[in-house]
Amino acid sequence: MSAYRDKDPLIHGIQSKIRVVPNFPKPGIMFQDITTLLLDPKAFKDTVDLFVERYKGKNISVVAGIEARGFIFGPPIALEIGAKFVPLRKPKKLPGKVISEEYVLEYGKDCLEMHVGAVEPGERALVVDDLIATGGTLCAAMQLLERVGAEVVECACVIELPDLKGRERLNGKPLYVLVESR
Amino acid sequence: MFAAENGLKGDPRLQAISNAIRVVPHFPKQGIMFQDITTLLLDHKAFKHTVDIFVERYKDMDISVVAGVEARGFMFGPSIALAIGAKFVPLRKPKKLPGEVIAEAYELEYGRDCLEMHVGAVEAGERAIVIDDLVATGGTLSAAIRLLERVGAQVVECGCVIGLREVKGQLRLNGKPLYILVEPREIDGC
Numbered sequence: 001m002s003a004y005r006d007k008d009p010l011i012h013g014i015q016s017k018i019r020v021v022p023n024f025p026k027p028g029i030m031f032q033d034i035t036t037l038l039l040d041p042k043a044f045k046d047t048v049d050l051f052v053e054r055y056k057g058k059n060i061s062v063v064a065g066i067e068a069r070g071f072i073f074g075p076p077i078a079l080e081i082g083a084k085f086v087p088l089r090k091p092k093k094l095p096g097k098v099i100s101e102e103y104v105l106e107y108g109k110d111c112l113e114m115h116v117g118a119v120e121p122g123e124r125a126l127v128v129d130d131l132i133a134t135g136g137t138l139c140a141a142m143q144l145l146e147r148v149g150a151e152v153v154e155c156a157c158v159i160e161l162p163d164l165k166g167r168e169r170l171n172g173k174p175l176y177v178l179v180e181s182r
Numbered sequence: 183m184f185a186a187e188n189g190l191k192g193d194p195r196l197q198a199i200s201n202a203i204r205v206v207p208h209f210p211k212q213g214i215m216f217q218d219i220t221t222l223l224l225d226h227k228a229f230k231h232t233v234d235i236f237v238e239r240y241k242d243m244d245i246s247v248v249a250g251v252e253a254r255g256f257m258f259g260p261s262i263a264l265a266i267g268a269k270f271v272p273l274r275k276p277k278k279l280p281g282e283v284i285a286e287a288y289e290l291e292y293g294r295d296c297l298e299m300h301v302g303a304v305e306a307g308e309r310a311i312v313i314d315d316l317v318a319t320g321g322t323l324s325a326a327i328r329l330l331e332r333v334g335a336q337v338v339e340c341g342c343v344i345g346l347r348e349v350k351g352q353l354r355l356n357g358k359p360l361y362i363l364v365e366p367r368e369i370d371g372c
Contacts, residue, residue, distance in 0.1 A: 021280040071256040085223040095206040
């Protein structure tokens with residue numbers, strides 16, 4: 001599901017603040033840069049408010065954010081809805097005991113880690129990131145949460161690249177995005 | 183300066199924040215007692231207190247920029263920025279920011295590292311604060327201050343949740359005030 005509606009001024013305002021940087025990190029990629037959104041206090045607040053409105057009062061006790069841009073959107077949402085924030089990090093960054101989930105990149109593999117004990121069985125969780133592309137990272141994030149017995153209620157991203165079909169990699173879990181970029 | 187010596191003496195929120203921080207011995211290497219703020223993020227009340235204290239301090243200081251140092255500064259900075267109506271500017275390790283950047287090198291214990299900021303994110307004359315989870319030697323924060331000053335911003339203060347002993351005697355970093363909520367926790371039972 002997407003919040004994107006041609007005539008919705010809030011969404012339009014948010015989308016207009018996202019900067020596209022061509023050929024980053026490599027030729028052919030049109031990088032969706034959210035740092036320009038963060039420079040506009042109203043648009044940044046509108047972004048967070050749209051997620052908060054959706055998730056407040058839904059008994060969500062965990063907001064998990066994916067390093068590093070998920071750390072920018074996740075905590076404000078967690079604070080507003082009364083949930084804990086759980087950072088999902090690249091290997092060797094979290095100091096305590098962790099569980100790890102490997103995932104496939106275009107070339108090679110990477111790994112996402114979560115602290116043991118951060119999330120308890122039965123907790124209702126959201127996964128937050130700035131963008132969903134192929135869905136590989138989000139999928140790994142969901143796996144981590146499900147492995148400790150949490151229920152992933154939804155994945156929430158500011159931007160979706162629908163042509164990369166990431167939505168289909170989410171094992172049937174719902175995805176909510178504010179902006180689609182084709 | 184520590185919050186407890188600066189208007190927040192006896193504030194129960196500071197104790198709650200301190201209690202929520204976990205010490206992990208020998209991370210990332212032997213001898214280091216790592217101050218883990220992820221347990222603070224799991225405690226909604228204490229996390230909210232942390233943000234609230236910074237917001238109370240900065241909301242009437244005409245701050246238009248909150249700069250956060252990657253990655254743990256990202257966990258605190260944006261909420262503060264949103265509450266005080268400022269922009270959030272991420273300061274990142276090399277090659278992460280997609281647009282044109284300026285870079286500032288700084289010394290590590292062994293070797294050097296580099297912090298980058300997008301060109302055009304901050305304008306000359308803007309009043310800025312820098313936020314990170316912890317200040318140890320002050321090397322990273324000093325690099326952050328230099329980046330902001332190079333584009334003509336005025337760094338009003340650096341705010342950190344935890345301040346290590348090395349900085350306790352220093353009220354200022356690069357001549358800038360430092361505001362710290364709590365001291366490091368000792369390991370329990372030692």
